[in-house]
Amino acid sequence: MNRRTFLKALLGTAGATLIGSGTYAYESNRVEISRERLVVRDLYQKLRVVAISDIHAPSFARWNPDLVTLINNECPDILILAGDTIDREGNENLVEVFGAVKATMAKLATLGNWEYSGRLNLGRLRRGYETAGISLLINTTLEVSGLKIVGLDDFLHGFPDYRIFKNFMPGSGSILVISHCPKSFDLLAPLMQSRLIVLSGHTHGGQIAPFGIVTYTPAGSGPYVQGWYHANDNSMYVMRGVGVSGIPLRVGARPELLVLDIHPSI
Secondary structure (H helix, E strand, O other): OOHHHHHHHHHHHHHHHHHHHHHHHHHHOOOEEEEEEEEEOOOOOOEEEEEEOOOOEOHHHHOOOOHHHHHHHOOOOEEEEEOOOEOOOOOHHHHHHHHHOOOOOEEEEEOOHHHHHOOOOHHHHHHHHHHOOOEEOOOEEEEEOOEEEEEOOOOOOOOOOHHHHHHOOOOOOOEEEEOOOHHHHHHHOOOOOOOEEEEEOOOHHHOEOHHHOOOOOOOOOOOOOOEEEEEOOEEEEEOOOOOOOOOOOOEOOOOEEEEEEEEEOO
């Protein structure tokens, strides 16, 4: 091979590598819709839950500006924002954009570690959520069409009140728990004789996980990264979230919108 041919081959390989790397990076930052199905007791009707975590607004908009459209396209009965929606004080009103989400039954939110470490004004944040028709759940229980829901305070910087589960009788059916940090599952699973279904986020699926190799998860993740985990009759789904923190991109851990269809047992 002469020098000219070698240089052409080298440039061609470098160009292909750059294009491939760019495509991989682009795909790594496009929202993936994960569709899951559960059957639970004591439910009055089928419910569609659309859940997201770790928006880290306003950084999310750089890659995926049409989040509200993505949510509405899924026709949710219940919208869940599972913490780390806003990163820092002064951006609390950004949650008002979710007023455009058309959920037929409820719109719910919980706090994550960044709402605390970012020194958000929680009163202002709550008012922003109220403007958007969203209930902020901090150690709060409610019921939607027979589905019992618990929203816990953040595991790392808040004060999650696990005594709240004493309000449920053993065998009282399935309980959907929203808890930002998945490490809380280790404390939740032994608490109840009823079935717990926990929705968490926080890990970003590793955020930088080239070819699925997770290099880092933050404190509060425990051994959990993404997807389903089970302990006895209890289950937890860890969402990869949709935003970023630290490094302003994702590699191999695509943003995720969870669509969870919950069916009544027959």
